[in-house]
Amino acid sequence: xxxxxxxxxxxxxxxxxxxxxxxxxxxxxxxxxxxxxxxxxxxxxxxxxxxxxxxxxxxxxxxxxxxxxxxxxxxxxxxxxxxxxxxxxxxxxxxxxxxxxxxxxxxxxxxxxxxxxxxxxxxxxxxxxxxxxxxxxxxxxxxxxxxxxxxxxxxxxxxxxxxxxxxxxxxxxxxxxxxxxxxxxxxxxxxxxxxxxxxxxxx
Numbered sequence: 001x002x003x004x005x006x007x008x009x010x011x012x013x014x015x016x017x018x019x020x021x022x023x024x025x026x027x028x029x030x031x032x033x034x035x036x037x038x039x040x041x042x043x044x045x046x047x048x049x050x051x052x053x054x055x056x057x058x059x060x061x062x063x064x065x066x067x068x069x070x071x072x073x074x075x076x077x078x079x080x081x082x083x084x085x086x087x088x089x090x091x092x093x094x095x096x097x098x099x100x101x102x103x104x105x106x107x108x109x110x111x112x113x114x115x116x117x118x119x120x121x122x123x124x125x126x127x128x129x130x131x132x133x134x135x136x137x138x139x140x141x142x143x144x145x146x147x148x149x150x151x152x153x154x155x156x157x158x159x160x161x162x163x164x165x166x167x168x169x170x171x172x173x174x175x176x177x178x179x180x181x182x183x184x185x186x187x188x189x190x191x192x193x194x195x196x197x198x199x200x201x202x203x
Contacts, residue, residue: 032127032187037195038203039136043128043179047101049094049108053117058092061115065107067094076158076171081107085158085171093169093181098123126169127187131194132177135203140178142197143190144170148178166190 034042051058059069066080069092076085081104082096096104101123108119131139137148143164146153158171166189169181182190 032184034127034129034187035191035195037191037198039131039133039139039198040191040194041130041132043130045098046123046128047096047098047104048121048123048126048181049096049105050120050122051092051094051108051117052090052119053112053115055090055092057115058112058117061111062108065111067104067108067111074157074159076156076173085169087158087160087169095128125183126181127184128179128181129187129191130173130177130179132174133203134176135198135201136176136178138201139194139197139203140170143193144168146170148172150175163190164193 034040055069055071059071062069067082068077068079068084070077070084070086072086074086076083081100082094085093085095087093094104101121105119105121112119140163141148144161146159146161153172155172155175158169160167160169162168163180163182166182166186168190171179171181173179180190
């Protein structure tokens with residue numbers, strides 16, 4: 001597909017795939033149009049949970065079921081069942097394969113039944129993509145106010161920030177790869193700006 005304003009429709013990050021409400025009760029998700037550019041990699045489907053509570057308590061309770069809790073400020077950790085991103089002193093974003101989302105939700109609910117917490121499935125709210133390659137950091141820097149240099153934003157770091165006028169969650173998953181979580185309605189806006197920057201940079 002050419003870059004000339006043409007969109008790429010993805011359903012939960014996979015072209016041509018959609019999920020529908022079934023036995024799990026998870027609702028149909030709308031396709032999201034991403035504006036393609038060199039370095040854009042739509043992410044496979046993800047289940048997402050916003051988990052809030054006292055992090056040390058959550059970590060001790062959830063270790064038994066292979067769910068990690070990141071206690072390092074602005075750091076991501078990978079566990080057996082999901083990845084946990086630190087977004088605040090009492091807030092985690094849990095990312096898991098979409099196919100495992102219902103099972104993870106049930107395990108979390110059971111394990112946390114007696115623990116004060118808030119657990120919200122936000123799978124439908126956001127879409128994920130990656131920006132990869134040698135100019136990934138440069139592309140993001142065109143709209144993100146953070147210092148993304150290796151020393152300031154190393155691999156494993158994550159945070160909630162802005163890209164132009166859109167809130168995003170940014171996680172550096174590799175030296176030349178950034179994972180971006182954005183609200184679905186803002187995905188075309190963010191990828192459109194990135195596509196324009198990529199053209200201007202000649203990539």
